[in-house]
Amino acid sequence: MSALSLSGRDLAAAVRTEAAARAAALTAAGTSPRLAVVIATADESSAWYVRSIAKAAATAGITCDLVELGPDAAADTIRATLARLSADDTVHGIILQTPLPAGAALEDLASAIAFEKDVDGANPLSLGRLASGLPAFAPATAEAVLAILDHHEVDLSGRLVAVVGRSTVVGKPAAHLLLNRDATVVVCHSRTADLAAVTSAADILVAAVGRPGLITAEHVGRGAVVVDVGTNPTEDGGLTGDVDAASVADRAGALTPVPGGVGPVTTALLLRHTVQAAGG
Ligand code: NAP
Numbered sequence: 001m002s003a004l005s006l007s008g009r010d011l012a013a014a015v016r017t018e019a020a021a022r023a024a025a026l027t028a029a030g031t032s033p034r035l036a037v038v039i040a041t042a043d044e045s046s047a048w049y050v051r052s053i054a055k056a057a058a059t060a061g062i063t064c065d066l067v068e069l070g071p072d073a074a075a076d077t078i079r080a081t082l083a084r085l086s087a088d089d090t091v092h093g094i095i096l097q098t099p100l101p102a103g104a105a106l107e108d109l110a111s112a113i114a115f116e117k118d119v120d121g122a123n124p125l126s127l128g129r130l131a132s133g134l135p136a137f138a139p140a141t142a143e144a145v146l147a148i149l150d151h152h153e154v155d156l157s158g159r160l161v162a163v164v165g166r167s168t169v170v171g172k173p174a175a176h177l178l179l180n181r182d183a184t185v186v187v188c189h190s191r192t193a194d195l196a197a198v199t200s201a202a203d204i205l206v207a208a209v210g211r212p213g214l215i216t217a218e219h220v221g222r223g224a225v226v227v228d229v230g231t232n233p234t235e236d237g238g239l240t241g242d243v244d245a246a247s248v249a250d251r252a253g254a255l256t257p258v259p260g261g262v263g264p265v266t267t268a269l270l271l272r273h274t275v276q277a278a279g280g
Pocket of ligand 1: 141164165166167168169170171188189190191192195208209210211214229230231232262263266267
Protein backbone atom coordinates (compact mmCIF):
# COMPACT_ATOMS: atom_id res chain seq x y z
CA MET A 1 0.00 0.00 0.00
CA SER A 2 1.29 3.45 -0.88
CA ALA A 3 1.88 6.09 1.83
CA LEU A 4 -0.77 8.77 2.28
CA SER A 5 0.42 12.16 0.99
CA LEU A 6 0.22 14.87 3.68
CA SER A 7 -0.03 18.00 1.56
CA GLY A 8 0.66 21.42 3.06
CA ARG A 9 -1.11 23.37 0.34
CA ASP A 10 -4.62 23.61 1.85
CA LEU A 11 -3.24 24.53 5.26
CA ALA A 12 -0.92 27.14 3.71
CA ALA A 13 -3.83 28.68 1.80
CA ALA A 14 -5.93 28.90 4.98
CA VAL A 15 -3.07 30.53 6.94
CA ARG A 16 -2.45 33.01 4.10
CA THR A 17 -6.15 33.92 3.92
CA GLU A 18 -6.28 34.50 7.68
CA ALA A 19 -3.09 36.60 7.56
CA ALA A 20 -4.51 38.69 4.70
CA ALA A 21 -7.71 39.39 6.68
CA ARG A 22 -5.70 40.44 9.73
CA ALA A 23 -3.38 42.58 7.58
CA ALA A 24 -6.39 44.34 6.05
CA ALA A 25 -7.86 45.05 9.50
CA LEU A 26 -4.52 46.39 10.76
CA THR A 27 -4.09 48.57 7.68
CA ALA A 28 -7.62 49.95 8.07
CA ALA A 29 -6.75 50.79 11.69
CA GLY A 30 -3.63 52.71 10.58
CA THR A 31 -0.83 50.13 10.88
CA SER A 32 0.42 48.71 7.59
CA PRO A 33 2.25 45.40 8.32
CA ARG A 34 5.77 45.44 6.95
CA LEU A 35 8.38 42.71 6.64
CA ALA A 36 12.06 43.31 5.83
CA VAL A 37 14.19 40.50 4.37
CA VAL A 38 17.93 41.15 4.66
CA ILE A 39 19.85 39.37 1.90
CA ALA A 40 23.63 38.97 1.73
CA THR A 41 23.91 36.08 -0.68
CA ALA A 42 23.75 35.32 -4.40
CA ASP A 43 22.56 31.76 -3.72
CA GLU A 44 19.91 30.80 -6.29
CA SER A 45 17.75 28.61 -4.04
CA SER A 46 17.75 31.40 -1.45
CA ALA A 47 16.65 33.87 -4.14
CA TRP A 48 13.84 31.47 -5.11
CA TYR A 49 12.69 31.30 -1.48
CA VAL A 50 12.83 35.09 -1.05
CA ARG A 51 10.76 35.58 -4.21
CA SER A 52 8.12 33.21 -2.86
CA ILE A 53 7.96 35.15 0.45
CA ALA A 54 7.70 38.50 -1.38
CA LYS A 55 4.95 37.20 -3.67
CA ALA A 56 2.95 35.70 -0.79
CA ALA A 57 3.34 38.91 1.25
CA ALA A 58 2.13 41.08 -1.64
CA THR A 59 -0.93 38.86 -2.09
CA ALA A 60 -1.71 39.14 1.63
CA GLY A 61 -1.40 42.94 1.67
CA ILE A 62 1.88 42.91 3.62
CA THR A 63 4.67 45.20 2.45
CA CYS A 64 7.89 43.22 1.93
CA ASP A 65 11.18 45.13 1.61
CA LEU A 66 14.09 43.19 0.13
CA VAL A 67 17.23 44.72 1.64
CA GLU A 68 20.01 43.56 -0.70
CA LEU A 69 23.49 43.93 0.82
CA GLY A 70 25.35 41.77 -1.71
CA PRO A 71 27.26 38.48 -1.17
CA ASP A 72 30.41 40.28 0.01
CA ALA A 73 28.74 42.27 2.78
CA ALA A 74 30.79 42.56 5.97
CA ALA A 75 29.34 41.17 9.21
CA ASP A 76 29.34 44.69 10.69
CA THR A 77 27.25 46.00 7.78
CA ILE A 78 24.71 43.22 8.22
CA ARG A 79 24.57 43.79 11.99
CA ALA A 80 24.11 47.56 11.54
CA THR A 81 21.32 46.98 9.01
CA LEU A 82 19.50 44.63 11.39
CA ALA A 83 19.88 47.18 14.22
CA ARG A 84 18.52 49.99 12.00
CA LEU A 85 15.49 47.92 10.97
CA SER A 86 14.94 46.87 14.61
CA ALA A 87 14.75 50.55 15.59
CA ASP A 88 12.40 51.45 12.69
CA ASP A 89 8.81 51.63 14.00
CA THR A 90 7.37 51.08 10.51
CA VAL A 91 9.04 47.64 10.24
CA HIS A 92 7.28 44.83 12.12
CA GLY A 93 9.12 41.68 11.01
CA ILE A 94 12.76 41.04 10.11
CA ILE A 95 14.26 37.98 8.42
CA LEU A 96 17.98 37.46 7.90
CA GLN A 97 18.29 35.23 4.86
CA THR A 98 20.90 32.44 4.76
CA PRO A 99 23.47 31.50 3.57
CA LEU A 100 25.59 34.36 4.90
CA PRO A 101 28.98 35.56 3.61
CA ALA A 102 32.10 33.83 4.96
CA GLY A 103 32.93 35.16 8.41
CA ALA A 104 29.33 36.04 9.25
CA ALA A 105 27.54 33.67 11.66
CA LEU A 106 23.74 33.59 11.88
CA GLU A 107 23.65 33.01 15.65
CA ASP A 108 25.90 36.03 16.19
CA LEU A 109 24.16 38.46 13.80
CA ALA A 110 20.61 37.42 14.63
CA SER A 111 21.05 38.81 18.14
CA ALA A 112 20.75 42.23 16.46
CA ILE A 113 17.16 41.45 15.41
CA ALA A 114 14.75 42.91 17.98
CA PHE A 115 13.13 39.95 19.77
CA GLU A 116 9.57 41.18 19.07
CA LYS A 117 10.34 41.49 15.31
CA ASP A 118 12.14 38.13 15.08
CA VAL A 119 9.43 36.51 12.92
CA ASP A 120 11.68 33.61 11.85
CA GLY A 121 12.93 32.84 15.37
CA ALA A 122 16.61 33.42 14.51
CA ASN A 123 17.64 35.40 17.59
CA PRO A 124 19.11 32.95 20.15
CA LEU A 125 16.80 34.57 22.71
CA SER A 126 13.81 33.21 20.76
CA LEU A 127 15.19 29.65 20.80
CA GLY A 128 15.99 29.93 24.52
CA ARG A 129 12.46 31.09 25.27
CA LEU A 130 10.99 28.28 23.14
CA ALA A 131 13.11 25.75 25.01
CA SER A 132 11.83 27.24 28.27
CA GLY A 133 8.21 26.97 27.11
CA LEU A 134 7.89 30.80 26.99
CA PRO A 135 6.18 32.73 24.17
CA ALA A 136 8.45 33.48 21.20
CA PHE A 137 8.28 33.26 17.43
CA ALA A 138 9.51 29.80 16.45
CA PRO A 139 11.52 29.42 13.25
CA ALA A 140 8.73 29.13 10.68
CA THR A 141 10.00 25.85 9.22
CA ALA A 142 10.07 24.14 12.62
CA GLU A 143 6.58 25.43 13.39
CA ALA A 144 5.43 24.25 9.95
CA VAL A 145 6.42 20.67 10.87
CA LEU A 146 4.02 20.72 13.81
CA ALA A 147 1.35 22.65 11.92
CA ILE A 148 1.24 20.07 9.12
CA LEU A 149 1.06 17.18 11.62
CA ASP A 150 -1.76 18.94 13.51
CA HIS A 151 -3.60 19.71 10.29
CA HIS A 152 -3.59 16.03 9.38
CA GLU A 153 -4.57 15.08 12.96
CA VAL A 154 -1.41 13.15 13.78
CA ASP A 155 -1.22 12.67 17.57
CA LEU A 156 2.03 13.78 19.16
CA SER A 157 1.55 13.12 22.85
CA GLY A 158 3.56 10.10 23.97
CA ARG A 159 4.68 9.23 20.44
CA LEU A 160 8.32 8.57 19.65
CA VAL A 161 9.61 11.16 17.17
CA ALA A 162 13.03 10.97 15.51
CA VAL A 163 14.27 14.34 14.21
CA VAL A 164 17.18 13.97 11.79
CA GLY A 165 19.18 17.23 11.83
CA ARG A 166 20.14 19.49 14.73
CA SER A 167 20.45 22.93 13.13
CA THR A 168 19.26 25.95 15.10
CA VAL A 169 16.97 26.78 12.15
CA VAL A 170 15.05 23.50 11.94
CA GLY A 171 16.13 20.45 13.94
CA LYS A 172 16.62 21.92 17.43
CA PRO A 173 13.55 24.19 17.47
CA ALA A 174 11.40 21.38 16.00
CA ALA A 175 12.62 19.09 18.80
CA HIS A 176 11.70 21.68 21.45
CA LEU A 177 8.27 22.30 19.94
CA LEU A 178 7.64 18.54 19.84
CA LEU A 179 8.78 18.16 23.46
CA ASN A 180 6.43 21.00 24.45
CA ARG A 181 3.66 18.86 22.94
CA ASP A 182 4.63 15.81 25.02
CA ALA A 183 6.27 13.81 22.25
CA THR A 184 9.28 11.66 23.16
CA VAL A 185 12.02 13.11 20.97
CA VAL A 186 15.31 11.70 19.70
CA VAL A 187 17.54 14.11 17.78
CA CYS A 188 19.90 12.52 15.23
CA HIS A 189 22.81 14.08 13.35
CA SER A 190 25.84 13.24 11.25
CA ARG A 191 27.57 11.42 14.15
CA THR A 192 24.57 9.27 15.05
CA ALA A 193 25.69 5.64 15.03
CA ASP A 194 23.32 3.44 13.02
CA LEU A 195 20.80 6.09 11.98
CA ALA A 196 18.40 3.52 10.53
CA ALA A 197 18.23 1.58 13.83
CA VAL A 198 17.21 4.77 15.67
CA THR A 199 14.79 6.24 13.13
CA SER A 200 13.04 2.98 12.23
CA ALA A 201 11.88 2.69 15.86
CA ALA A 202 10.04 6.03 15.65
CA ASP A 203 6.31 6.61 15.14
CA ILE A 204 7.11 9.91 13.41
CA LEU A 205 10.26 10.76 11.45
CA VAL A 206 11.23 14.36 10.67
CA ALA A 207 14.01 14.66 8.06
CA ALA A 208 15.81 18.04 8.09
CA VAL A 209 19.21 17.26 6.68
CA GLY A 210 19.75 18.72 3.22
CA ARG A 211 20.82 15.42 1.58
CA PRO A 212 18.56 14.29 -1.26
CA GLY A 213 17.20 10.79 -0.77
CA LEU A 214 19.12 10.10 2.48
CA ILE A 215 16.05 8.56 4.11
CA THR A 216 15.12 5.23 2.53
CA ALA A 217 12.84 2.33 3.50
CA GLU A 218 15.36 0.95 6.03
CA HIS A 219 15.08 4.21 8.05
CA VAL A 220 11.30 4.09 8.33
CA GLY A 221 9.19 2.01 10.71
CA ARG A 222 6.16 0.29 9.20
CA GLY A 223 3.26 2.75 9.14
CA ALA A 224 5.34 5.69 10.43
CA VAL A 225 4.49 9.28 9.54
CA VAL A 226 7.36 10.95 7.68
CA VAL A 227 7.81 14.73 7.44
CA ASP A 228 10.30 15.73 4.74
CA VAL A 229 11.72 19.20 5.44
CA GLY A 230 14.49 18.91 2.85
CA THR A 231 14.42 21.32 -0.08
CA ASN A 232 17.29 20.31 -2.31
CA PRO A 233 17.57 21.91 -5.75
CA THR A 234 17.52 19.51 -8.71
CA GLU A 235 19.35 19.94 -12.01
CA ASP A 236 16.12 20.70 -13.85
CA GLY A 237 15.35 23.66 -11.57
CA GLY A 238 12.94 21.77 -9.29
CA LEU A 239 13.14 20.68 -5.67
CA THR A 240 13.60 17.29 -4.05
CA GLY A 241 13.42 16.24 -0.42
CA ASP A 242 15.65 14.33 1.99
CA VAL A 243 13.37 11.31 1.70
CA ASP A 244 13.51 8.87 -1.18
CA ALA A 245 9.74 8.88 -1.67
CA ALA A 246 9.69 5.86 -3.99
CA SER A 247 11.73 3.78 -1.54
CA VAL A 248 9.58 4.57 1.53
CA ALA A 249 6.20 4.52 -0.26
CA ASP A 250 5.34 0.94 0.75
CA ARG A 251 6.70 1.29 4.27
CA ALA A 252 5.54 4.70 5.61
CA GLY A 253 1.93 5.29 6.60
CA ALA A 254 2.09 8.91 5.42
CA LEU A 255 4.63 11.27 3.88
CA THR A 256 4.74 15.03 3.23
CA PRO A 257 5.51 15.76 -0.44
CA VAL A 258 8.35 17.97 -1.72
CA PRO A 259 7.39 20.41 -3.11
CA GLY A 260 3.96 21.10 -1.63
CA GLY A 261 4.49 19.95 1.96
CA VAL A 262 6.41 21.88 4.62
CA GLY A 263 7.58 24.63 2.22
CA PRO A 264 4.29 26.48 1.53
CA VAL A 265 3.29 26.22 5.21
CA THR A 266 6.61 27.83 6.20
CA THR A 267 6.00 30.84 3.96
CA ALA A 268 2.43 31.22 5.19
CA LEU A 269 3.53 31.12 8.84
CA LEU A 270 6.03 33.92 8.19
CA LEU A 271 3.09 36.07 7.08
CA ARG A 272 1.11 35.08 10.19
CA HIS A 273 4.06 35.99 12.41
CA THR A 274 4.46 39.35 10.67
CA VAL A 275 0.84 40.38 11.25
CA GLN A 276 1.12 39.17 14.87
CA ALA A 277 4.26 41.31 15.29
CA ALA A 278 2.32 44.25 13.84
CA GLY A 279 -0.31 43.74 16.54
CA GLY A 280 -2.83 41.59 14.65
P1 NAP B 1 21.99 22.31 8.11
O1 NAP B 1 22.14 23.52 8.95
O2 NAP B 1 22.99 22.00 7.06
O3 NAP B 1 21.88 21.06 9.10
C1 NAP B 1 21.83 19.76 8.59
C2 NAP B 1 21.78 18.77 9.74
O4 NAP B 1 21.76 17.46 9.19
C3 NAP B 1 22.97 18.84 10.69
O5 NAP B 1 22.54 18.75 12.03
C4 NAP B 1 23.80 17.62 10.29
O6 NAP B 1 24.50 17.02 11.36
C5 NAP B 1 22.73 16.66 9.84
N1 NAP B 1 23.27 15.67 8.90
C6 NAP B 1 24.05 15.88 7.83
N2 NAP B 1 24.36 14.69 7.22
C7 NAP B 1 23.74 13.73 7.95
C8 NAP B 1 23.66 12.32 7.84
N3 NAP B 1 24.30 11.66 6.86
N4 NAP B 1 22.96 11.65 8.77
C9 NAP B 1 22.32 12.29 9.78
N5 NAP B 1 22.34 13.63 9.92
C10 NAP B 1 23.05 14.35 9.02
O7 NAP B 1 20.58 22.33 7.35
P2 NAP B 1 19.18 23.05 7.77
O8 NAP B 1 19.30 24.51 7.58
O9 NAP B 1 18.69 22.50 9.06
O10 NAP B 1 18.25 22.52 6.59
C11 NAP B 1 17.96 21.14 6.44
C12 NAP B 1 17.14 20.94 5.19
O11 NAP B 1 15.90 21.65 5.35
C13 NAP B 1 17.75 21.50 3.91
O12 NAP B 1 17.38 20.68 2.82
C14 NAP B 1 17.10 22.86 3.77
O13 NAP B 1 17.05 23.30 2.42
C15 NAP B 1 15.71 22.53 4.26
N6 NAP B 1 14.95 23.70 4.71
C16 NAP B 1 13.67 23.78 4.26
C17 NAP B 1 12.90 24.85 4.64
C18 NAP B 1 11.47 24.90 4.18
O14 NAP B 1 10.84 25.92 4.25
N7 NAP B 1 10.92 23.80 3.71
C19 NAP B 1 13.42 25.85 5.46
C20 NAP B 1 14.74 25.71 5.95
C21 NAP B 1 15.50 24.62 5.57
P3 NAP B 1 25.72 17.76 12.14
O15 NAP B 1 25.05 18.77 13.06
O16 NAP B 1 26.39 16.67 12.87
O17 NAP B 1 26.56 18.42 11.09
